[in-house]
Amino acid sequence: MDMIFGVPAPLLFGQLVLGLINGAFYAMLSLGLAVIFGLLNIINFTHGAQFMMGAFVAWMLLTYLGIGYWWALLIAPIVVGITGIVIERLFISRLYKLDHLYGLLLTFGLALIIEGSFRNLYGSSGQPYRIPPELTGAWDLGFMFLPVYRGWVVIVALAVCLATWLLIEKTSLGAKLRAATENPALVQAFGINVPRMVMLTYGAGVALAALAGVLAAPIYSVNPQMGANFIITVFAVVVIGGMGSILGSIVTGFVLGVVEGLTRVFYPELSSTVVFIIMAIVLLTRPAGLFGRA
Amino acid sequence: MSLSRRSVLGVAAGAPLLTSSLSLRQARAQAQNTIRIGVLNDQSGVYRDLSGPGSTHCARFAVRESGIAQAGINVEVIEADHQNRPDVGSTVMRQWMDRDGVDVILDVPTSSVALAANTLVRERNKVFLCSGAATSDLTGPACSPNTIHWTYDTWMLANSTGRAMVAAGGQTWFFVTADYAFGHALERDTSAFVTAAGGRVIGSVRHPFPNTDFSSFLLQAQASRAQVIGLANAGADTTNAIKQAAEFGITRRGQRIAGLLVFITDVDALGIETAQGLVLSETFYWDLNDRTRAFTRALGTMPGNIRPSMVQAGCYSAVLHYLKAVREMGVAAAKANGAEVVARMKAMPTDDQAFGPGSIRADGRKLHPAYLFQVKTPQESSGRWDFYRLLGETPADRAFRPMAEGNCALVRS
Numbered sequence: 093m094d095m096i097f098g099v100p101a102p103l104l105f106g107q108l109v110l111g112l113i114n115g116a117f118y119a120m121l122s123l124g125l126a127v128i129f130g131l132l133n134i135i136n137f138t139h140g141a142q143f144m145m146g147a148f149v150a151w152m153l154l155t156y157l158g159i160g161y162w163w164a165l166l167i168a169p170i171v172v173g174i175t176g177i178v179i180e181r182l183f184i185s186r187l188y189k190l191d192h193l194y195g196l197l198l199t200f201g202l203a204l205i206i207e208g209s210f211r212n213l214y215g216s217s218g219q220p221y222r223i224p225p226e227l228t229g230a231w232d233l234g235f236m237f238l239p240v241y242r243g244w245v246v247i248v249a250l251a252v253c254l255a256t257w258l259l260i261e262k263t264s265l266g267a268k269l270r271a272a273t274e275n276p277a278l279v280q281a282f283g284i285n286v287p288r289m290v291m292l293t294y295g296a297g298v299a300l301a302a303l304a305g306v307l308a309a310p311i312y313s314v315n316p317q318m319g320a321n322f323i324i325t326v327f328a329v330v331v332i333g334g335m336g337s338i339l340g341s342i343v344t345g346f347v348l349g350v351v352e353g354l355t356r357v358f359y360p361e362l363s364s365t366v367v368f369i370i371m372a373i374v375l376l377t378r379p380a381g382l383f384g385r386a
Numbered sequence: 387m388s389l390s391r392r393s394v395l396g397v398a399a400g401a402p403l404l405t406s407s408l409s410l411r412q413a414r415a416q417a418q419n420t421i422r423i424g425v426l427n428d429q430s431g432v433y434r435d436l437s438g439p440g441s442t443h444c445a446r447f448a449v450r451e452s453g454i455a456q457a458g459i460n461v462e463v464i465e466a467d468h469q470n471r472p473d474v475g476s477t478v479m480r481q482w483m484d485r486d487g488v489d490v491i492l493d494v495p496t497s498s499v500a501l502a503a504n505t506l507v508r509e510r511n512k513v514f515l516c517s518g519a520a521t522s523d524l525t526g527p528a529c530s531p532n533t534i535h536w537t538y539d540t541w542m543l544a545n546s547t548g549r550a551m552v553a554a555g556g557q558t559w560f561f562v563t564a565d566y567a568f569g570h571a572l573e574r575d576t577s578a579f580v581t582a583a584g585g586r587v588i589g590s591v592r593h594p595f596p597n598t599d600f601s602s603f604l605l606q607a608q609a610s611r612a613q614v615i616g617l618a619n620a621g622a623d624t625t626n627a628i629k630q631a632a633e634f635g636i637t638r639r640g641q642r643i644a645g646l647l648v649f650i651t652d653v654d655a656l657g658i659e660t661a662q663g664l665v666l667s668e669t670f671y672w673d674l675n676d677r678t679r680a681f682t683r684a685l686g687t688m689p690g691n692i693r694p695s696m697v698q699a700g701c702y703s704a705v706l707h708y709l710k711a712v713r714e715m716g717v718a719a720a721k722a723n724g725a726e727v728v729a730r731m732k733a734m735p736t737d738d739q740a741f742g743p744g745s746i747r748a749d750g751r752k753l754h755p756a757y758l759f760q761v762k763t764p765q766e767s768s769g770r771w772d773f774y775r776l777l778g779e780t781p782a783d784r785a786f787r788p789m790a791e792g793n794c795a796l797v798r799s
Contacts, residue, residue, distance in 0.1 A: 103609045110601045208430075215690040216434035218622060220657030223633065230635050236605065239633045311633065312598050313625050313655055317431060321598045356602035361565055363602075364594035 099357055102235035107353040109233070113242045115349020116249030117304055121322060122329040122341035123253055124300035127260070130336035131273050131293045134184055135192055137199040140323030141206040142298045145172045146305025147314045148210060151219050161224040161310070168306045169299035176298030180291050188290075203320075210316040218313030245307050252303065253342045260338055269293060328371040334384020344382065419717050420460040423449075423705065424488040426475060426503070427495050427518055429467035432596045432621040435651040437495045437518045439465070439689035440698040445492055447685055448705035452713075459717055461709065464488070468499050470596075475499040476506060483510050489721055490515060490708060493701050497521035497568035501528060508532045512724040515708060517700030520620070520647060521571040522787060525751040529794035531725040534732075536752045537700030538669050540568070541787040543646050544576040546667035546756045546780055551614055551644045552583040560612035561590035562603050562627060564619035569595070572618040572646050588612050593619070600627040601634065608636055620647045625655045632660055649695045653761055653773045661773075664761040669754055669785075670696035670740055671774050681739035693771045699740040704752075707736050744782055749794040756785035 096104050121143060128136045149171050150164035159167065179202065187195045227241045260266035272279045272286050280286045305319070312318055329348055333340030348367055355363045374382060425445055427437040442465045449461045466482075468475035475494070482488035483506070491507055494500040495518025504524060507514040514533040516524055522541040524533060559580050563569040569592070577587045589610045591603050604627065607615045615636065617627050624645055631643050645652075648666040672682040672693045681699070688694060694702075711730040712720040720727050728750070736744045736752065744754040759774035767773060789797050 100609060103606065106605045106609075107602055110599075110605065113601070114599055211430060211434065215651075215692065216428075216430070216432060216438070216622070217436070217651045217655040218625060220655065220660065222657070222659070237608075237635055237639070239635070241633065242601075311630065313622055313629060315622060315655075317622075318598065321596065353602055357606065360591050360593060360603065364597070 097358070103357060104354075105233075106236035107357050108350055109236060109238060110242075111350035111353025112346060113246055113349070114352060115346035116246045117308060117322065117345075118326055118329050118349050119253055119342045119345025120249050120304040120307075121301060121326040122333065122345045123256055123338065124297040124304075125326065125330050126333070126336055126338050126341040127256065127300070128294055128297040129330070130338065131269055132184070132290055133188070133192065133273070134195040134294075135199065136294075136297065137196055137323070138179070138203045138206065139199075139298075139301050139326070140319030140321075141203040142172055142176065142301040142319070143305040143308070143322060144210065144316060144319035145175070145206065146302030147221070147309040147312075147318060148214070148219075148305075149302065150306045150309045151221050151314045154221065155219075161306075164306050164309075165303065169302040172302035172305075173295040173299035177291055177295040180294040184294065185287065185291070203323075207316050207320060214316065216315055216317065218315030218318075221309040221314050223310040241310060245311070248307060249304075252300070256300070257338050257342065325367050328367045332367075332371050332374045332381055334381025337381065337383040340381060340383025418721075419458070420462055420487075421490070421709075421712055421717060421720065422482075422486065422488040423461065423463045423490045423492055424479070424482045425463060425465040425492045425701070426468050426478060426482075426499075427465075427493040428470050429465070431470050432623060433470065433495045433518070435655075435690065435692060436621060436649040436695040437493055437697050440692060440694060441465075441493045441517070441701040443689055444685065444694060444698045444702035445705045448702045449709065451684075452706055452709040454709050454713060457713055459712065468494070468496070470496045470499065472498045472502045476502050479503060479506050483507070483512055487721075489513060489724070490705075492705065493518045493697070495519055495697060496566075497523075497571060498566050500524060501567060504528055504530055504533050507724065510724075513708065513727055515701075515704040517704055518697045520568050522575060522792070523567075523571060525747075525749045525787070526792040526794055529749050529792070529796050531750075531796060532728055534704065534728060534746055534750045534752055536704045537696050538667075538756070539751075539786065540572040540575040542669075542756050542780075542785055543572065543667050544579045545785065545787075546758050547644060547646055547665060548576040548579040548616075549583065550665060550758055550778070551616075551642070552580055552585050556614035556642060556644070557585045558612045559585060559587045559614045559616050560607045560610040561587070561616045561618050562600070562607055563590055563592045564595045564597075564623055565592040566595050568620070569618045573616070576616055576618065576646055593623075595619070596621075596623055598626055600630045603627075604631050604634055604636060608634070608639070608641065612641065614642050614644050616644045616646055618646050621649070621652065622655070624648055625652050628656060628664070629660060649697070650771070650773060651692060651695055654692070654770065658761065658764050658767055658773065661761045662763045665758065665777065666761070667756055667758055668696045668774075669756055670694075670699040671757065671759065671776075672699075673772065673774070674757065674776070677739045677742060684739075694740075703736070703738045703740050706738050707731055707734070707746075710734060747786075747789060748797050749789050749792055750796070751786050751789075751792075753782040753786060755782050756780045 149168040153159040230239045333344035355366045425442045466478045490513045497519045500519030508530045517537045522539040524535045561573045563573045653661045732746045741754045758778040
């Protein structure tokens with residue numbers, strides 16, 4: 093067996109693939125965060141809870157209404173996105189003129205309330221959600237056994253990331269959005285309804301989190317703390333990529349997933365910490381993040 | 387006499403003071419006749435369902451069933467969340483014992499927190515009834531005259547599940563271990579059995595606690611080509627690992643998964659399709675016999691509408707026995723000397739609906755049989771919570787580590 097740095101090559105390749113899969117989740121979640129921060133200037137700590145809600149809505153659709161995975165991919169993001177819009181209208185819209193810190197505290201509090209409510213209703217050990225029959229099975233890549241479902245997750249994540257990036261960077265709608273963050277008063281003067289645009293942007297960012305939640309439901313146990321486990325890492329990803337940078341969050345998400353995967357082979361005990369070490373180094377050397385503009 | 391404004395104000399201001407000092411005195415008089423039991427466990431994280439509010443429910447049920455109120459003794463049960471962190475748990479316990487007059491610390495899953503409880507309780511000469519934690523060190527090097535380890539431990543799990551897996555032909559092992567006191571103890575105790583039975587441990591990997599993605603660790607376990615992958619973790623960590631092992635087709639390639647600590651709440655979370663065939667050990671199962679069924683019925687609706695786990699049943703059993711000792715000694719003596727209460731509890735045989743007859747050993751180990759179960763197939767199961775088929779029973783005297791091997795200072799001759 094070939095060895096690379098004292099580790100069998102197949103094992104190493106396997107970890108690279110797994111890293112990409114985890115990176116897909118990081119990228120999708122940090123993408124939503126970056127969109128919200130870039131356009132609303134809100135640090136959305138509720139993101140993890142909204143990811144969890146996405147998974148729970150998928151589970152509820154199946155359990156109570158018998159609606160399966162494929163429809164859940166569409167319905168859950170819409171449902172959770174609407175709750176996001178309600179939150180934006182009721183609470184967040186009052187904070188735009190204040191310091192970042194208020195938005196952070198508000199969304200953090202909301203996350204605690206949402207997670208606590210789900211915990212009281214459904215307990216902590218989680219609900220079963222099965223992989224849809226069309227996506228069961230696995231491909232033998234030679235060096236590893238790749239479940240079809242995981243491959244599907246990477247493909248969906250890449251497609252969604254690319255679409256979002258194109259939408260914001262290359263379309264006229266994206267141009268209006270970006271202009272609205274630079275100078276809302278001027279854009280409004282052109283006859284564009286900026287508050288509505290901001291509201292829909294928040295809803296879309298939240299829907300992205302919920303979509304990631306539906307994708308995660310068959311892999312991880314659907315439990316109230318599933319988002320909390322992810323969100324801290326994802327924030328580190330956003331900080332490393334550069335707050336508000338769309339491309340930065342996508343690339344960093346995938347790269348950090350791979351770095352974390354490799355750490356799990358060479359020094360597993362460090363795997364939950366390595367992202368934060370990188371964050372500290374990046375903050376010391378490039379405070380605006382790898383892709384951020386200072 | 388005319389009422390001046392000032393005197394009216396004075397009386398108005400003084401009235402609440404007067405009543406509060408009265409109620410304080412009443413409270414103090416009551417406190418001397420009140421036993422306080424503090425249930426300390428995970429109320430918000432991965433171990434919530436298997437301990438959490440269900441443990442408190444069982445403790446309160448034990449208080450009611452003991453009929454101690456009729457004997458004129460007040461028992462108060464309070465609860466707190468330790469978030470699976472020794473620092474958080476220690477702060478709560480200090481406050482409880484030093485300020486609030488708590489006499490008993492109950493449950494405490496998460497071995498690292500339980501070891502902290504063990505020390506704090508001993509320093510203050512209170513009582514620690516441990517149901518939730520697993521590390522066998524509590525009756526080994528860390529044993530204490532103030533602690534009883536009630537429900538299960540890592541040695542018992544290794545002896546029951548580990549031995550059964552080796553007997554079924556699992557000769558080589560690879561461990562996926564939660565990186566803290568509990569995981570280390572479970573891996574150590576199981577390894578000892580594997581090697582003693584002629585098997586071999588060919589590797590292990592330690593994962594952060596808690597953890598969600600196990601695919602990397604499972605792939606390493608797969609690459610080791612060990613016949614058995616031993617999961618030395620618990621709660622949502624175990625369910626995530628089992629779920630992902632199925633996804634990566636690990637069992638289809640001939641390797642077997644040994645969930646060394648699986649609770650009934652974990653089986654429920656996995657769903658019976660995923661969990662079927664899993665071999666596991668418990669000391670209590672709600673549908674084991676007439677007594678356990680009667681116990682589960684009498685409990686009423688549990689928080690979250692679950693069936694009691696062995697940890698929760700252990701809280702009931704421990705409190706019931708503790709209150710027997712308190713009744714014999716009197717509240718004042720029981721509050722004054724925790725070690726004395728524990729000594730009294732050890733001197734009495736135990737018996738209750740959940741665990742049947744048993745006893746407590748000098749090193750603080752509660753003895754009762756251990757049961758080896760297999761999770762039923764969906765066809766065999768009649769519905770939610772009808773999960774286990776009994777494979778075997780280890781009698782009480784052989785279910786736990788022999789006292790001489792534990793290295794406990796209390797029993798060293």
